Amino acid sequence: MNISTGFKRFLQHGNMKAHDIPVWIIGLIVSVLWIAPFVWMISTSFKPPKEVMTKEIEWFPRHVVLENYKKVFEYPVARWAWNSLVVSVTSTALGVLLGAMAGYALARLNFPGKNLFFAVLIASLMIPAEMTIIPMFVGFLKIGLSNSYIALILPTIANVFSVYIFRQFFMGLPAELEDAAAIDGASRFGVFWRIALPLARSPMIATAILLFTLNWNSFLWPLLIIFDEKMKTMPVGIAAFTPVVGAHTQMEGFGVGMAGITLLSLPSLLIFFFLQRFFIEGVSRTGIKG
Amino acid sequence: MTFTVVAIIFGAYIAFNEWGIMGAPQWVGLANFKAAFTDEWVAKAFTNILKYGLIIVPGVTILGLIFAMYVNKRWFLSDFVRAAFYSPNVVSATVIGLVWVWILDTQVGLVNKYLNMIGISNIPWLTSTQWSLIGVSIASIWWDLGFSFVLFLAALQEIPSELHEAAAIDGANGVQSFWYISLPILRPTISMIVTLQLIATMRIFSQVYMMTNGGPAGSSVSVIHYIYTTAIIQLKLGYAAAVSLMLFVVILIVTFIQQRLIREND
Numbered sequence: 023m024n025i026s027t028g029f030k031r032f033l034q035h036g037n038m039k040a041h042d043i044p045v046w047i048i049g050l051i052v053s054v055l056w057i058a059p060f061v062w063m064i065s066t067s068f069k070p071p072k073e074v075m076t077k078e079i080e081w082f083p084r085h086v087v088l089e090n091y092k093k094v095f096e097y098p099v100a101r102w103a104w105n106s107l108v109v110s111v112t113s114t115a116l117g118v119l120l121g122a123m124a125g126y127a128l129a130r131l132n133f134p135g136k137n138l139f140f141a142v143l144i145a146s147l148m149i150p151a152e153m154t155i156i157p158m159f160v161g162f163l164k165i166g167l168s169n170s171y172i173a174l175i176l177p178t179i180a181n182v183f184s185v186y187i188f189r190q191f192f193m194g195l196p197a198e199l200e201d202a203a204a205i206d207g208a209s210r211f212g213v214f215w216r217i218a219l220p221l222a223r224s225p226m227i228a229t230a231i232l233l234f235t236l237n238w239n240s241f242l243w244p245l246l247i248i249f250d251e252k253m254k255t256m257p258v259g260i261a262a263f264t265p266v267v268g269a270h271t272q273m274e275g276f277g278v279g280m281a282g283i284t285l286l287s288l289p290s291l292l293i294f295f296f297l298q299r300f301f302i303e304g305v306s307r308t309g310i311k312g
Numbered sequence: 313m314t315f316t317v318v319a320i321i322f323g324a325y326i327a328f329n330e331w332g333i334m335g336a337p338q339w340v341g342l343a344n345f346k347a348a349f350t351d352e353w354v355a356k357a358f359t360n361i362l363k364y365g366l367i368i369v370p371g372v373t374i375l376g377l378i379f380a381m382y383v384n385k386r387w388f389l390s391d392f393v394r395a396a397f398y399s400p401n402v403v404s405a406t407v408i409g410l411v412w413v414w415i416l417d418t419q420v421g422l423v424n425k426y427l428n429m430i431g432i433s434n435i436p437w438l439t440s441t442q443w444s445l446i447g448v449s450i451a452s453i454w455w456d457l458g459f460s461f462v463l464f465l466a467a468l469q470e471i472p473s474e475l476h477e478a479a480a481i482d483g484a485n486g487v488q489s490f491w492y493i494s495l496p497i498l499r500p501t502i503s504m505i506v507t508l509q510l511i512a513t514m515r516i517f518s519q520v521y522m523m524t525n526g527g528p529a530g531s532s533v534s535v536i537h538y539i540y541t542t543a544i545i546q547l548k549l550g551y552a553a554a555v556s557l558m559l560f561v562v563i564l565i566v567t568f569i570q571q572r573l574i575r576e577n578d
Contacts, residue, residue, distance in 0.1 A: 036388025049382045050389060053396040059454070060399070062422060063411045075420045153560045156543055156553045157326060239404035241518040242536070246544060257406040264410050266525040276414045283410045287403040294402045298395055301402070302462050 067281040074277045090281035099285065101252055102259035109174045109255060110237040116179040117233045118226055125188025126214050130197065143182055159246050169250045178237055184229050191225040192218065228300045235290055260286050326553040344554035354555060356530050357538040358562070360445060361514045364534065367449040368456065368513045373505055375453065376460030384468040401458025409522020412451035413438065441531035444524045448532050452519050456512070460505045467501040503574045511563055535559045
């Protein structure tokens, strides 16, 4: 009696009917399997080297040790992380700011060639970044800017997605408030900075999260333009732990590699779990019209 | 953006030159393109991105839709499930590559150990010409799925539940309700996901670089990976730019054909 009312309440609470239960359970199993690689990564990273390659499958380490993490820090990982942080934060801040300014201009101002400008902007979404990578590589090399933060930051700040999100937002925002401020004598930039931008909090957060993840995870460009071990970003630095292109894993074993990528994925995963709503909002916004 | 335009023009110019890093570019006309058309590696790379597309695009689209439909039911714990399905999408290629190299390892990998339990002998996922492209594709589907999943979820939430309720009253079962109500409404979303995912897949690089470095014997090499090799390792910049231009044209053609197909169907 008690059990059956409890079950009913559970179904009601979970928005389910009794015949939904099997599908519900299958879905849960699939989702747990889906994150199993992460569990395996973290678990391996805490195993002592001798227990990494066991005959039986051991989902949890018999002994939890920090040996792998200590080995990781024998490489300039802290420096790589710092590089990544500097580059991602600067790129994101500038990307959001420039995107907001350009988006605002496209939504509010009338200037000759505006429509053409917007059309070219959208068209450039279709152009693969790799199309520009060889000429950019040559360009940066020739002006002697390889191995620098500028080389990592400069190509990322004019982000089309960012412009697009802000344009859509400002188009949908009634202009009355800004008009009132303009009548009170505020300059065009003052209106943007004091009135429009504070209202754009939600697209700002969504864009910032999107750009930060994009910049933090950026791979091909930093791989090309950085030759100095000390100037590498974290994804590129840690990539040398893969057995096919780097020698680190063969020397150190998978435990160290897993410790490295656990550290690397931590910021992204943490930001994601705390700010999930914004991620999903950002992707559906850009994706649908992008 | 001016940046992009200038870079593209410069890139197109380089494509008609022979150029190492040192010295001045030398105008060679169409020689780079001629060489590319007879280069067996170019042929291999373009065939491979087609194969990647044939595995990854349907994988991501179909699984993404199924997962989104499940989460859209808003059953108990669906917030957790949503986060789980999306989470691989937020980590970098380095994480994807390394974790799957470990899981798909022939001798000590998790997948083969479980396959052994059900009597399947070790599959050389990343170390044989037969399997390497499939191994990389598995990791790619895991990585890319979050994107299609979220877009499908957003589209599904737009469908008013009254439509399905009305259909149920008229005696439609779940399959019919999906086939005649959800699917037609989802058509634009599906075609958008297929287009974007196909373009993304034709540009596949970092997973390939991390997991197989194009090997063995070029069996998993992609076009961008080949561009990387020719430009950075062999320092043939003009040639690499020519191959980039070819990839660009192929992507444009694919996008164009897809847009036409979508329009004709409507």
